[in-house]
Amino acid sequence: MRPIVAHLSLPALTHNLARVRQYAPHAKVISVVKANGYGHGLLNVAQGLRETDAFAVLNPSEAIALRDAGYEQPILLLEGVFAAGQLVEVDRYRLDLVVHHAAQIDWLQQATLSAPIRVFLKLDSGMHRLGFQPAEFESALAQLASCANVSEIVLMTHFANADMPDGITQAMQTVEQVMADKPYPRSLANSAAVVQQPQSHADWVRPGIMLYGATPVAETSAASLGLKPVMTLQSALISLQEIQAGESVGYGSLFTADKPTRVGIVACGYADGYPRHAPTGTPVAVNGKLTRTLGRVSMDMMAVDVTEIAEANIGSAVELWGELVPVDTVAQAAGTIGYELLCAVTARVPFNIHG
Ligand SMILES: *Cc1c(COP(=O)(O)O)cnc(C)c1O
Numbered sequence: 522m523r524p525i526v527a528h529l530s531l532p533a534l535t536h537n538l539a540r541v542r543q544y545a546p547h548a549k550v551i552s553v554v555k556a557n558g559y560g561h562g563l564l565n566v567a568q569g570l571r572e573t574d575a576f577a578v579l580n581p582s583e584a585i586a587l588r589d590a591g592y593e594q595p596i597l598l599l600e601g602v603f604a605a606g607q608l609v610e611v612d613r614y615r616l617d618l619v620v621h622h623a624a625q626i627d628w629l630q631q632a633t634l635s636a637p638i639r640v641f642l643k644l645d646s647g648m649h650r651l652g653f654q655p656a657e658f659e660s661a662l663a664q665l666a667s668c669a670n671v672s673e674i675v676l677m678t679h680f681a682n683a684d685m686p687d688g689i690t691q692a693m694q695t696v697e698q699v700m701a702d703k704p705y706p707r708s709l710a711n712s713a714a715v716v717q718q719p720q721s722h723a724d725w726v727r728p729g730i731m732l733y734g735a736t737p738v739a740e741t742s743a744a745s746l747g748l749k750p751v752m753t754l755q756s757a758l759i760s761l762q763e764i765q766a767g768e769s770v771g772y773g774s775l776f777t778a779d780k781p782t783r784v785g786i787v788a789c790g791y792a793d794g795y796p797r798h799a800p801t802g803t804p805v806a807v808n809g810k811l812t813r814t815l816g817r818v819s820m821d822m823m824a825v826d827v828t829e830i831a832e833a834n835i836g837s838a839v840e841l842w843g844e845l846v847p848v849d850t851v852a853q854a855a856g857t858i859g860y861e862l863l864c865a866v867t868a869r870v871p872f873n874i875h876g
Contacts, residue, residue, distance in 0.1 A: 523788045523821075524757035524836075527866055528843070529561055531876045533749040534569025537732045540747050544715045545722040549574040551597055551708065553729035555583070560794075560864040561733060561752055564590050565874055569751070570732065575617070577727060581610040588614045597641060600651065601625045608632040619643050619677065621651040626661060629670050637672035640665055641708060644699055646692035648681035655699045662703065675725060676700050676707045683713035684738045689721060712737035716746050735859030736849050743847060743859075752863060753843025754795075754870070757836050758807070760786035761827070770824045771816035776801045782815075783828045787839045790821040794866035795841055796855035803854040806840040807833050 541550050552573040553559075558566035563583055567576065567590065575595040578584050584596040597617040602608055605628035611618060612634040620626060621643040629640070642662055645652030653661045665671050678696055682688030700707060706724035712731035714721045717738060730736070734750035736743040743750065762784040764770065769777045770784055785807060791797040795818055803814040805825050815824040827833035842848040848859040855862075 522871075524755075524759070525789050525793055525870055526755055527561075527870050527872050528753040528755060529565055529569075529872055529874045530749070530751050530753075531565075531569035531874065533734055533751045534566060534732060535572070536749050537734055537751070538570055538573060541715055541726065541728045541731065543747075545710070545719075545726045548710075548722045548724060548726040551575040551577045551595075551725050551727045552732055553577045553599070553711075553727055554587075555579045555599060555729070556864045559729060559733050559860065560866045562872055563587070565872060566732070566751070567592060568874075568876075575725070581607055581614070581616065584616050585610065585614055595639065602628065604628075605632065608634065611638060612636075617641065619651075620661070620665065621653065623657075623661070626664050626668070630664070630668050632670055634670045637670050639673040639675065640671050641675045641677040644676065644678040644696065646678040646680065646695045648679060648692075650679070652678065655695055658699050662705075674705050676703060676705050678709055680709070680711065680714055680718075680721070683711055683718055683721070686717070689714065689718050693721060716741075730860055733863055735847075735863060739853075739858070743849060750843050750848065752848070752866075754789070754793075754841040754866065755843065756787050756789040756793075756839045756841065758785040758825075758827075758833060758839060759788045759822070759835065761833070761835065762786065762824075769816070772819055773817050776816035776824070781828075782826060783830075783833070784815060785825045785827040785830075785833055785837070785839070787823050787825055787841075788821070789823055789839070789841055790819050792820045792867060793870050794862070795823065796851070796857065796862060796865075798857075799851060799855040804846045804850050806845040808837045809840075809845065811845065 552570045577597040595617050601619045617639040619641045643652040680689050708725035709721045710726045712728045734748045764778050797818045812826050852859045
């Protein structure tokens with residue numbers, strides 16, 4: 522077996538969930554576990570989040586996996602159903618639905634359910650992705666309020682810019698105009714809004730990324746938000762090279778040494794989900810010491826600088842991201858966000874769950 526492994530900390534998940542509750546003490550928490558629990562494994566993360574008030578996923582199959590594993594909380598389908606026929610599973614597994622377009626209301630009105638279900642009616646507050654326009658919202662709400670298949674209604678929106686200091690001012694005005702006189706609970710906030718837009722917390726918050734210990738706000742570290750990394754992507758050195766000034770490492774010879782350099786070769790590449798766009802200088806830790814990557818990341822391997830880490834040897838542990846190297850710093854070096862790196866860890870990487 523190659524030495525690469527993704528360690529998952531269940532206590533870190535539990536800590537981050539508690540952190541959400543500190544930020545939003547009056548709200549119930551819908552833990553967003555879509556995209557296979559942001560790449561950590563749906564059922565893995567559910568264990569660490571078992572005290573959550575609800576879960577949110579995209580596909581009925583994910584909700585069913587949670588039900589089959591014994592989770593009894595509400596489970597919200599964030600995009601609702603994609604076809605009328607899926608309401609059979611929604612009914613059987615007691616799922617909650619986002620309703621964001623008119624056909625979804627028709628399907629609900631025409632369905633035969635064993636008991637009415639809870640729906641989250643989605644307003645487009647400016648992102649222009651999913652949701653009813655402000656002018657359509659009132660009539661959509663009236664239809665749901667009089668639909669025999671609907672038990673409870675929650676009013677919902679999703680912010681386009683909750684990570685910017687003034688990013689939700691406009692959207693909150695739209696929310697207030699449309700929802701003000703309506704006696705229903707609300708769900709507005711994603712992670713960025715949980716940590717920095719308290720006026721949006723309302724009744725149900727919907728954190729995703731912060732549960733996994735990565736930052737929802739560029740320029741603000743997860744640690745400074747009181748979050749702990751859940752995933753540590755770890756591997757080991759499988760080769761050491763001594764190169765002289767003028768010699769290069771890896772495909773494209775993108776790194777050329779300007780002095781004698783000791784190079785460690787790590788069993789991790791883009792086929793494991795490490796970003797190929799991470800340039801020379803991306804942070805990495807060898808034997809617990811911070812250093813940098815060298816040259817181009819290849820499919821199964823990458824190079825790191827161990828010139829200053831004398832004890833580095835075959836088998837030395839390498840942290841690609843985790844406690845010492847925040848995933849957000851790797852993401853920033855590679856021109857992306859922590860979300861993408863976490864979701865992109867590939868199936869060939871084994872997971873090791875720590876409880
Ligand atoms: C993914 C998602 C979230 C969670 O977003 P984070 O930025 O990860 O907190 C919340 N609400 C909706 C509708 C989503 O699709």
